[in-house]
Amino acid sequence: MTVMVTALNGLRQMISSGELRPGQRFPPEADLCARLDVSRSSLREAVRVLDTLGVIEVRHGSGTYVSRLDPADVIRGFSLTVDLLPLDGLLQLFEIRRVLEGNAAAQAAARAPEELIDRLSALCDEMEASDDVAAMSALDDEFHEAICVAAGNPTVTSLIGVFRSRGRHYKIFDSDPSAPVKRTSDEGHRAIVEAIARRDPAAATAAAASHVARTEFWLSTLQPAPDN
Amino acid sequence: MTVMVTALNGLRQMISSGELRPGQRFPPEADLCARLDVSRSSLREAVRVLDTLGVIEVRHGSGTYVSRLDPADVIRGFSLTVDLLPLDGLLQLFEIRRVLEGNAAAQAAARAPEELIDRLSALCDEMEASDDVAAMSALDDEFHEAICVAAGNPTVTSLIGVFRSRGRHYKIFDSDPSAPVKRTSDEGHRAIVEAIARRDPAAATAAAASHVARTEFWLSTLQPAPDN
DNA sequence: GATATCGAGTCATCAGATGAGTTGGCTGCG
DNA sequence: CGCAGCCAACTCATCTGATGACTCGATATC
Numbered sequence: 001m002t003v004m005v006t007a008l009n010g011l012r013q014m015i016s017s018g019e020l021r022p023g024q025r026f027p028p029e030a031d032l033c034a035r036l037d038v039s040r041s042s043l044r045e046a047v048r049v050l051d052t053l054g055v056i057e058v059r060h061g062s063g064t065y066v067s068r069l070d071p072a073d074v075i076r077g078f079s080l081t082v083d084l085l086p087l088d089g090l091l092q093l094f095e096i097r098r099v100l101e102g103n104a105a106a107q108a109a110a111r112a113p114e115e116l117i118d119r120l121s122a123l124c125d126e127m128e129a130s131d132d133v134a135a136m137s138a139l140d141d142e143f144h145e146a147i148c149v150a151a152g153n154p155t156v157t158s159l160i161g162v163f164r165s166r167g168r169h170y171k172i173f174d175s176d177p178s179a180p181v182k183r184t185s186d187e188g189h190r191a192i193v194e195a196i197a198r199r200d201p202a203a204a205t206a207a208a209a210s211h212v213a214r215t216e217f218w219l220s221t222l223q224p225a226p227d228n
Numbered sequence: 229m230t231v232m233v234t235a236l237n238g239l240r241q242m243i244s245s246g247e248l249r250p251g252q253r254f255p256p257e258a259d260l261c262a263r264l265d266v267s268r269s270s271l272r273e274a275v276r277v278l279d280t281l282g283v284i285e286v287r288h289g290s291g292t293y294v295s296r297l298d299p300a301d302v303i304r305g306f307s308l309t310v311d312l313l314p315l316d317g318l319l320q321l322f323e324i325r326r327v328l329e330g331n332a333a334a335q336a337a338a339r340a341p342e343e344l345i346d347r348l349s350a351l352c353d354e355m356e357a358s359d360d361v362a363a364m365s366a367l368d369d370e371f372h373e374a375i376c377v378a379a380g381n382p383t384v385t386s387l388i389g390v391f392r393s394r395g396r397h398y399k400i401f402d403s404d405p406s407a408p409v410k411r412t413s414d415e416g417h418r419a420i421v422e423a424i425a426r427r428d429p430a431a432a433t434a435a436a437a438s439h440v441a442r443t444e445f446w447l448s449t450l451q452p453a454p455d456n
Numbered sequence: 457g458a459t460a461t462c463g464a465g466t467c468a469t470c471a472g473a474t475g476a477g478t479t480g481g482c483t484g485c486g
Numbered sequence: 487c488g489c490a491g492c493c494a495a496c497t498c499a500t501c502t503g504a505t506g507a508c509t510c511g512a513t514a515t516c
Contacts, residue, residue, distance in 0.1 A: 002500095003499075003500065003501095004276060004499085004500090008280070012308075012311075012312060015312050016311065016312055016397075028465075028466060029466075029467070030466095038500090038501095039500060039501045039502075040502080041269060041272075041500065041501065041502090042499085042500065042501085044273065044468090045273050045276040046276075047467095048232060048273040048274075048276065049276060049308075052236070053281075053308065053309045054309070055312055058467070059466090059467080059508090059509080060466080060467050060468070060507075061465080061466055061467060061468095061507070061508030062465090062466070062467080062508080062509050062510075063465090063466065063467080063509095064466090064467080069312065069313055069314055070317060071313055071320045074309050074310070074312075074317075077309060080240075080277075080281065081278075081281045081282070081283050081302050081305060082302070083244065084240060084243050084283055084297065085297055085302060089297060089298060089302075089383075090299075092299045092300075092381060092382070092383035092384075093383060095331075095381050095383070095384055096383070096384055096387060099327055099328060099331045100324065100327060100328075103323075103327045153320060155317075155321060155323070155324070156320075156323055159324060169244075230468075230469095231468075231469065231470095232468090232469090256497060256498085257497075257498070258497095266470095267469060267470045267471075268470080268471080269468090269470065269471090270468085270469065270470085272498090272499090286498070286499095287477090287478080287498080288476075288477050288478080288497080288498050288499070289476075289478035289479080289496080290477080290478050290496090290498080291478090291496090291498080292497090457516100458516085459514100459515080459516080460513100460514085460515075460516090461512100461513080461514075461515090462511105462512085462513075463510105463511095463512090463513100464509105464510095464511095464512100465508105465509085465510090466507100466508080466509080466510105467506105467507085467509100468505100468506075468507070469504105469505085469506075469507095470503105470504085470505085470506095471502105471503095471504090472501105472503095473501085473502085474500085474501080475498105475499075475500075476498085476499070476500095477496105477497085477498080477499095478495105478496085478497080478498100479495090480493105480494100480496100481492105481493090481494090481495100482491105482492085482494100483491085483492080484490095484491090484492100485489090485490085485491100486487105486488090486490100
């Protein structure tokens, strides 16, 4: 086991053991080095890992703190790696999205306030009227995000967000806005809204899952590499 | 933006841009430092982050390589942070488990070979006969893992595994093996197996989701801190 | 009492040195 | 020629020391 892993586990245990609660400050680097018996370089590497992942928070000039450990925040850190998955691996994530977004749509159907339904409907109008790829993509995000938020579990919203964001790097809408892809996508969104408006969770689940499945299919027909 | 983040993004872009494909080797540290215009310390911090997360692989004496970028592997890295979530945050993850394990059970009901059903049934027998907490926990893991594997999506299996592992640190079975918790758990497992054996996906989903929900409830009544 | 300044404490970053593992080629023997 | 063993170059691992930058509370000043 490398020295850095020793340091990493040491830091993690200080949190998991309850020695340091969310928001509390770690001892200074020098003290930690002595305690864990590692050099500053190794300690800092471990600290960076946990900092990058959102588990701890390093404040320059002030100290190192345990983060709030909010699940939604921690999960957001996953995108650091998920964003690097190649297309073929990405497709395996779609089963998760299908199930999770289906569930979120059902919750939204049960809980969404009337204002949200109006908002979703308005977003559909905008998407249908739009022919700018970037704008449509942004609206699409907002649409799905709103449904997740209405579902009421920020952690689930965060996880779906991570998986959705990876897909954004691929452009499934080609330049022709009249393409069947866009039309089908618009219809999918409309079906989800209608199910939610009818307060029909089962229908909302089916509509959302089906929508994700179609996206999955389009992506699977796309072999060109991503851009960034 | 810190220098380390510069390095991190530089490395990530080398992968996401397709410059380096899975399995390929990065230039030596010195070259990377020059290219990204960062010091060796900062570069190494960035490398460690990606290495710890399973995106790249550092082989002492040989070089640094892009990993296979298998989604299941990458997702396994999530446990590094998920294992640190406090109990209250952990409960938010149960909605995900409920939905995902319900789906996996449905898939298993549709696809599981006869041998697996026998195996699940045997595991139930063992669990019911066992009164050792540690052994029961291991059997429980094996039971749920087997269902996920049968469902056929390693990525989903990996994700469920990450979320399940976090729960393992809490002991919901108290020392009394005749406690209602154990009996209810045993019945839950049996119900899942029976639904899978009947090739009834909907029933399997309900049984699995209900089983997870019960675990969630038990955990929610448990406020004492974890041990490790 | 409000504000400006200062200094101790802390992290950020770099450079250099030494140690350790891997790999491929070279050598010499059979 | 084939192979085993050795060796040197290359690469990462880790530590140390130095300097810079930021934060924040204490102190001095008005």
